[in-house]
Amino acid sequence: MxxxxxxxxxxxxxxxxxxxxxxxxxxxxxxxxxxxxxxxxxxxxxxxxxxxxxxxxxxxxxxxxxxxxxxxxxxxxxxxxxxxxxxxxxxxxxxxxxxxxxxxxxxxxxxxxxxxxxxxxxxxxxxxxxxxxxxxxxxxxxxxxxxxxxxxxxxxxxxxxxxxxxxxxxxxxxxxxxxxxxxxxxxxxxxxxxxxxxxxxxxxxxxxxxxxxxxxxxxxxxxxxxxxxxxxxxxxxxxxxxxxxxxxxxxxxxxxxxxxxxxxxxxxxxxxxxxxxxxxxxxxxxxxxxxxxxxxxxxSSMPRLKGPNIGVVTMGGGWGVISTDELTSRGLKVPELPQQLKERLKQILKKPRVSVLNPVDIGPAWPLEFKTIVEAVNLLIASEAVDGVLTHSLTLTDHAKSIGINEGHPRFESVKEWEALTAMLNLMNVYGKPIAFVTPLSREQCETVKRLEDDGWVVLHSVDEAVTVLKGMLDYHYALTRLKQRLTRSGPS
Known part of the structure; x- marks a missing residue:
């Protein structure tokens, strides 16, 4: 210094x-x-x-x-x-x-x-x-x-x-x-x-x-x-x-x-x-x-993105298309997944209309057990074909309540959703890769979002925010690589 x-x-x-x-x-x-x-x-x-x-x-x-x-x-x-x-x-x-x-x-x-x-x-x-x-x-x-x-x-x-x-x-x-x-x-x-x-x-x-x-x-x-x-x-x-x-x-x-x-x-x-x-x-x-x-x-809180390949998981095909367009327009990639990974995703998601090409659209498989969503993201982030993950609209208990499904229903309890999404976000620490977690719901609209944000997780509220974060991470990774190479070439000062 x-x-x-x-x-x-x-x-x-x-x-x-x-x-x-x-x-x-x-x-x-x-x-x-x-x-x-x-x-x-x-x-x-x-x-x-x-x-x-x-x-x-x-x-x-x-x-x-x-x-x-x-x-x-x-x-x-x-x-x-x-x-x-x-x-x-x-x-x-x-x-x-x-x-x-x-x-x-x-x-x-x-x-x-x-x-x-x-x-x-x-x-x-x-x-x-x-x-x-x-x-x-x-x-x-x-x-x-x-x-x-x-x-x-x-x-x-x-x-x-x-x-x-x-x-x-x-x-x-x-x-x-x-x-x-x-x-x-x-x-x-x-x-x-x-x-x-x-x-x-x-x-x-x-x-x-x-x-x-x-x-x-x-x-x-x-x-x-x-x-x-x-x-x-x-x-x-x-x-x-x-x-x-x-x-x-x-x-x-x-x-x-x-x-x-x-x-x-x-x-x-x-x-x-x-x-x-x-x-x-x-x-x-x-x-x-x-x-x-x-x-x-x-x-300051998430693992760094070290490559351009992003796995996308959405609840609904439209958000998958929008996310893919935004990612690719800003220099990131949404590669088709390896055949073995696609077969494994089909096994856990089970419904024939589920798309596992990347983006992975789990909408046709809904309603899913929370643990199945976590398992699907786990398979994706663990793959060498993927450097990071973007998820969209996985907070659904409040949607269930909005159409009159009782909060006490075991499949739609917000505390279980929070526990499952916390487990999903913790996969970042397991694999050292980022998960850009996107939901359109605010903390005022969704108890799960409030809990996650209060716990210090970064919750993103638009595809643009998520892609901005992933692109910024990749830019920083490339910048670090360049700076370290220059430092190596110049030797100790």
């Missing part, structure tokens, strides 16, 4: 796992930044010392509020500044005087706002460098780390689904929206950093930091512009060898680039340049925010 990051890592450690924190600019005004961040810092279960600062308030959420930064007992690991931009440089100077070594500047009104704001941001940087203080932001949504009980962001713990994923983002509100959406799917991220204008701490060193964090299994990036492109590329290559990095690059089109400049002051590059750079570095590129989270969830 980059040796010159040693000192910066100490600052990032204080940022993500401080022993004490101070929020300057807390507020009693409902839904203001000073109110929400203070509230979240208390509700997150932080075990260290917490200090609030505002000259006009005596206490907030049961915490004493100090009138001035210099009144706070020192030292303090992490300071969070929620102040007008013109008051921020002097407040940062005060923070340094009590031993603060890292500060999060949530306030806006800096380089993203024009020339005067750029001068204020430059002043913040001067104060920070003069006092050896690391700065995150300005113009950001703070940070959270569920493992440390730390939350100094706008995102409430009520919508956080902690998973072993870190999210580094140039947008604060995107993380808020993804948290809300992920909560409805059992998806989320346990560590989050909003970098804002990146006046000091930037995407690249955070990528390096989380690359060395054993609790993080995948890293998500939302970037509008990358500073120090060569350093980013070298870092991304190293980190991709250890864990998947999934990026959503915005501002690729002209109108988006203009919006990015106004949002964070970031200058963006051409679409082709970024796509080529990400591919060379082994970074998987997401096409939209939801795919960013779905890809990270799958790549």
């Amino acid at each position: 980059i040796s010159e990051l040693g000192q910066s890592f100490e600052g990032l450690k204080r940022l993500m796992d401080p022993e004490s924190l101070m929020i300057v600019g807390v507020s009693q005004r409902l839904m203001s930044w000073g109110y929400v961040v203070a509230k979240n810092s208390i509700e997150s279960g932080f075990k260290g010392r917490v200090y609030f600062v505002n000259p006009s308030i005596g206490s907030l959420f049961g915490v004493k509020v100090f009138p001035r930064v210099k009144d706070v007992p020192s030292p303090v690991d992490l300071a969070v500044l929620i102040l007008p931009a013109d008051l921020t440089p002097s407040a940062l100077e005060d923070c340094a005087s009590i031993g603060v070594k890292v500060a999060v500047v949530i306030s806006s009104g800096f380089s993203e706002a024009g020339e005067q704001g750029k001068k204020l941001e430059d002043e913040v940087v001067k104060v920070a460098r003069r006092n050896n203080v690391r700065v995150l932001g300005p113009n950001c949504n703070g940070v959270y780390n569920v493992d440390a009980g730390l939350n100094v962001s706008w995102i409430s713990k009520r919508i956080i689904t902690p998973r072993p994923i870190a999210f580094i983002s140039q947008s604060g509100f995107l993380a808020y929206s993804l948290s809300y959406w992920g909560k409805t799917r059992g998806l989320g991220f346990g560590k989050f950093v909003s970098v804002g204008n990146q006046c000091d701490i930037n995407v690249t060193e955070l990528l390096e930091y989380f690359g060395q964090d054993p609790a993080v299994k995948a890293i998500m990036l939302y970037v509008e512009g990358v500073k120090e492109g060569r350093r980013f590329m070298e870092t991304a290559k190293r980190v991709s060898l250890v864990k998947p990095v999934i990026a959503l690059k915005a501002g690729l089109e002209e109108a988006g680039a203009r919006a990015s400049l106004a949002h964070t002051g970031a200058l963006t590059g051409s679409k082709r340049v970024y796509e080529a750079a990400f591919k060379q570095a082994g970074v998987i590129q997401a096409s939209k925010p939801e795919n960013l989270l779905v890809l990270a969830a799958a790549l």
Whole structure:
């Protein structure tokens, strides 16, 4: 890893796992930044010392509020500044005087706002460098780390689904929206950093930091512009060898680039340049925010796809055709199965109209025992002809209930369906191959889906999502192969 990051890592450690924190600019005004961040810092279960600062308030959420930064007992690991931009440089100077070594500047009104704001941001940087203080932001949504009980962001713990994923983002509100959406799917991220204008701490060193964090299994990036492109590329290559990095690059089109400049002051590059750079570095590129989270969830928890051949199992021929079209249109394959495997599938599925060519349509054999579905998928995933499996519409107990079949019927009990599908998904661990499990039903519609998502399984809700995951897995496998070959050719550095 980059040796010159040693000192910066100490600052990032204080940022993500401080022993004490101070929020300057807390507020009693409902839904203001000073109110929400203070509230979240208390509700997150932080075990260290917490200090609030505002000259006009005596206490907030049961915490004493100090009138001035210099009144706070020192030292303090992490300071969070929620102040007008013109008051921020002097407040940062005060923070340094009590031993603060890292500060999060949530306030806006800096380089993203024009020339005067750029001068204020430059002043913040001067104060920070003069006092050896690391700065995150300005113009950001703070940070959270569920493992440390730390939350100094706008995102409430009520919508956080902690998973072993870190999210580094140039947008604060995107993380808020993804948290809300992920909560409805059992998806989320346990560590989050909003970098804002990146006046000091930037995407690249955070990528390096989380690359060395054993609790993080995948890293998500939302970037509008990358500073120090060569350093980013070298870092991304190293980190991709250890864990998947999934990026959503915005501002690729002209109108988006203009919006990015106004949002964070970031200058963006051409679409082709970024796509080529990400591919060379082994970074998987997401096409939209939801795919960013779905890809990270799958790549952090499922076995990798190591070849293009996909076995498809559906309840109904239509979904088999649709799945096949989508898979093949994106570079994957749906090969006809070996004759011996087809004969074995016919034996367990029994009905003459069952198609076992691939896709395997088990619809004509319905109603099936749950164990028979598991056995069919087991035969498929165990075959050397198949590198991964896509299943569609295997959650059927709720359909039985919708047509008036009693939940107590032994063939249609949701608990038995959940047990069977859990056994099916566990086949991934047996054979080291992924199963893209697709159902059109949400957790609100189907108790089985809710249980599976709560257990941490990745449940996909469209063929497009499933193929996106499988294609992303295969791209990552090929990227790892290329990176390792280059490493072998170049030899130890």
